[in-house]
Amino acid sequence: MSTIVLLALTGIGLAGLYFLVASGLTLIFGLMRVLNFAHGAFLLLGGYCAWLLGAQLMDAAGNVSNAGFLAMLIAALAAGAVIGTLTELVLIRPLYRREFAQVLVTVGLGLVVGALVMGIWGGDPRNFPAPPWTHGIVRILGANVPASRFLLIGVALLVLVALVAFLRHTRYGLIVRAGVENRTMVSALGIDVRRAFTLVFALGGALAGLSGALAGVYFGAVSPGLGSMLLIDAFIVVVIGGLGSITGSALAALAVGLLQQFANYYFTGIGDLAIVLLLAVVLLVRPRGMLGAST
Amino acid sequence: MTRAPGTQPRRFAGRVTLAVIVLLLVAVPWLDLPTAGLLPDRLNAPGSLQLLGLCLVFGALAMTYDLLFGFTGLLSFGHALFFAAGAYTFAIAATVFHLSGPAALALTLGVALLLPLVIGAISLRTTGIAFAMVTLAFAQAGAVIVGQDPGHATGGELGLGLAYDHLPQFLVGVANTRYLYWICLALVVVVAGIIWWISGSVTGRVWQAIRDNERRVQVLGLRPYVFKLVAFVAASFLAALCGIAWLLLVGGANPGITTAEFTLSLLVMVVLGGAGTRWGALAGGVLYTFLDQRLAALAGSPAIQSLPTALRVPLSQPLFVLGIVFMLVILFRPGGIASLFGMHGSQPARRRWLAWLGRGAARR
Numbered sequence: 001m002s003t004i005v006l007l008a009l010t011g012i013g014l015a016g017l018y019f020l021v022a023s024g025l026t027l028i029f030g031l032m033r034v035l036n037f038a039h040g041a042f043l044l045l046g047g048y049c050a051w052l053l054g055a056q057l058m059d060a061a062g063n064v065s066n067a068g069f070l071a072m073l074i075a076a077l078a079a080g081a082v083i084g085t086l087t088e089l090v091l092i093r094p095l096y097r098r099e100f101a102q103v104l105v106t107v108g109l110g111l112v113v114g115a116l117v118m119g120i121w122g123g124d125p126r127n128f129p130a131p132p133w134t135h136g137i138v139r140i141l142g143a144n145v146p147a148s149r150f151l152l153i154g155v156a157l158l159v160l161v162a163l164v165a166f167l168r169h170t171r172y173g174l175i176v177r178a179g180v181e182n183r184t185m186v187s188a189l190g191i192d193v194r195r196a197f198t199l200v201f202a203l204g205g206a207l208a209g210l211s212g213a214l215a216g217v218y219f220g221a222v223s224p225g226l227g228s229m230l231l232i233d234a235f236i237v238v239v240i241g242g243l244g245s246i247t248g249s250a251l252a253a254l255a256v257g258l259l260q261q262f263a264n265y266y267f268t269g270i271g272d273l274a275i276v277l278l279l280a281v282v283l284l285v286r287p288r289g290m291l292g293a294s295t
Numbered sequence: 296m297t298r299a300p301g302t303q304p305r306r307f308a309g310r311v312t313l314a315v316i317v318l319l320l321v322a323v324p325w326l327d328l329p330t331a332g333l334l335p336d337r338l339n340a341p342g343s344l345q346l347l348g349l350c351l352v353f354g355a356l357a358m359t360y361d362l363l364f365g366f367t368g369l370l371s372f373g374h375a376l377f378f379a380a381g382a383y384t385f386a387i388a389a390t391v392f393h394l395s396g397p398a399a400l401a402l403t404l405g406v407a408l409l410l411p412l413v414i415g416a417i418s419l420r421t422t423g424i425a426f427a428m429v430t431l432a433f434a435q436a437g438a439v440i441v442g443q444d445p446g447h448a449t450g451g452e453l454g455l456g457l458a459y460d461h462l463p464q465f466l467v468g469v470a471n472t473r474y475l476y477w478i479c480l481a482l483v484v485v486v487a488g489i490i491w492w493i494s495g496s497v498t499g500r501v502w503q504a505i506r507d508n509e510r511r512v513q514v515l516g517l518r519p520y521v522f523k524l525v526a527f528v529a530a531s532f533l534a535a536l537c538g539i540a541w542l543l544l545v546g547g548a549n550p551g552i553t554t555a556e557f558t559l560s561l562l563v564m565v566v567l568g569g570a571g572t573r574w575g576a577l578a579g580g581v582l583y584t585f586l587d588q589r590l591a592a593l594a595g596s597p598a599i600q601s602l603p604t605a606l607r608v609p610l611s612q613p614l615f616v617l618g619i620v621f622m623l624v625i626l627f628r629p630g631g632i633a634s635l636f637g638m639h640g641s642q643p644a645r646r647r648w649l650a651w652l653g654r655g656a657a658r659r
Contacts, residue, residue, distance in 0.1 A: 111618030119608040272439045276432040
């Protein structure tokens with residue numbers, strides 16, 4: 001029983017991380033039809049920004065205060081938002097209406113940022129400073145669950161609620177939702193969709209940056225490979241959930257995180273294989289994913 | 296296709312140029328020339344020949360990806376799988392099963408034909424982004440399996456060194472690098488020959504028609520699925536051949552060739568060179584590999600080391616330079632290297648490719 005609880009909570013924690021990366025990706029795809037290969041780069045920059053700030057704030061034992069940790073998360077969020085906005089303005093906008101070229105340019109940006117991070121900070125993992133309580137253990141139903149899993153679950157839930165509220169109850173959210181449904185019609189109604197493009201890139205970048213910092217907490221370190229590793233997982237989540245659907249991504253993240261943890265435990269090391277098989281099966285049965293648009 | 300008057304002599308001149316280039320490349324191991332720092336050593340030294348061989352292998356591999364992506368419009372993120380399948384099957388056959396050279400080759404060719412047939416038959420039931428993702432999933436599964444090292448067959452993270460006990464002796468040793476170089480050259484000639492022949496055939500025309508407008512091909516009474524499957528199997532089979540040549544040249548397989556990043560680098564090569572132009576992909580693959588290898592060496596040179604940090608750090612990362620060049624090409628020269636030279640016969644193909652680039656893969 002305690003094993004199942006531990007696996008389930010760890011799986012949901014991982015799902016939270018996947019969802020944070022995937023939500024930005026799916027928003028950008030939904031509105032702009034661009035599979036953003038630079039999302040891993042956004043995540044990497046967020047993670048390293050938080051790490052840089054944390055290295056300044058931490059004490060001799062490698063711990064930071066709660067306020068310092070909050071500042072690190074905000075720094076990651078801001079770094080992601082800035083790089084996301086710049087990407088949209090400088091690289092995506094000049095290629096307006098050429099979606100495939102936009103995808104390729106994000107591939108290039110991903111290469112460049114990955115190489116830059118590698119060049120500046122080297123290939124070795126860097127220990128990620130965090131408050132002492134994140135290293136602690138919470139006892140639930142006889143299982144010793146690492147506290148960082150609850151941090152991820154909490155942040156992911158917060159983001160999910162905030163995103164849904166933003167999309168449902170604000171004017172910009174309405175434009176984004178309408179744009180996902182039918183972009184041409186939104187433009188025809190006299191709304192400048194391009195401002196919504198910048199918005200989703202800033203938002204997606206901010207979420208990617210935040211997940212970079214949280215991945216640092218989850219894995220205990222940041223390394224240049226983190227971006228591409230989580231990007232592939234996020235792609236799998238986004239596609240299983242249905243491109244463009246936030247709730248689909250949340251459900252798919254849950255399925256992928258749980259499947260990965262349980263498969264890894266019961267059939268040693270088979271977790272990664274299980275999720276790609278799940279992806280293949282879902283796509284062959286429902287090519288548009290669980291909650292993908294039907295058009 | 297009707298040819299304008301005057302193209303016959305031009306074609307002849309083109310063939311003569313091609314023959315001269317191939318003969319020059321064949322003669323490279325005998326040419327003891329200085330390379331002015333472009334290559335690691337004198338032109339016919341083993342280090343230089345290995346680098347040239349590597350450029351040729353990746354040039355050929357880029358052409359196979361172009362067949363899939365530039366010609367047929369199939370954006371696969373799993374092409375690395377078939378290259379890796381070629382390399383790993385041969386390495387396992389020779390090292391773990393102790394098969395002789397021809398037996399290992401036969402086994403590898405069998406796998407190289409069957410694997411894409413099965414994976415293609417499944418993946419091609421989807422289109423567009425879904426196809427890209429299914430192929431990515433299969434390739435990731437391959438990468439995971441290689442990384443897991445089942446039965447100590449693949450060597451996991453460390454890779455698998457090729458055992459030469461049962462292979463011909465001319466493949467062994469630094470002094471014999473020229474034979475490996477010739478194998479790579481032969482690979483390029485064979486792959487290019489097959490790709491030229493097949494893309495000029497009726498099947499090749501249908502592939503281009505599928506890329507331009509799949510529904511129309513369907514309306515004309517052809518089954519795009521079958522043609523796409525043939526393209527997928529052909530490109531993957533040729534990629535596996537490239538994998539064998541690469542394995543022999545490098546002397547071992549490593550998990551780096553199974554990753555999604557590796558497939559992305561193929562995409563970069565093809566777009567850099569000019570998708571849908573054949574020569575462009577070859578040029579892109581050669582140039583990418585050359586820069587990747589030589590920029591890394593250049594990074595250690597005193598000229599770069601003496602630069603201020605802000606310039607030294609990015610310039611010592613080959614992928615940084617290549618990524619910047621790639622983005623500039625996308626933004627300002629979407630036709631790639633091929634468009635700089637106005638490659639003959641490629642104008643209509645290039646225009647269609649540019650139109651396709653503009654239309655976007657997502658809505659297809």
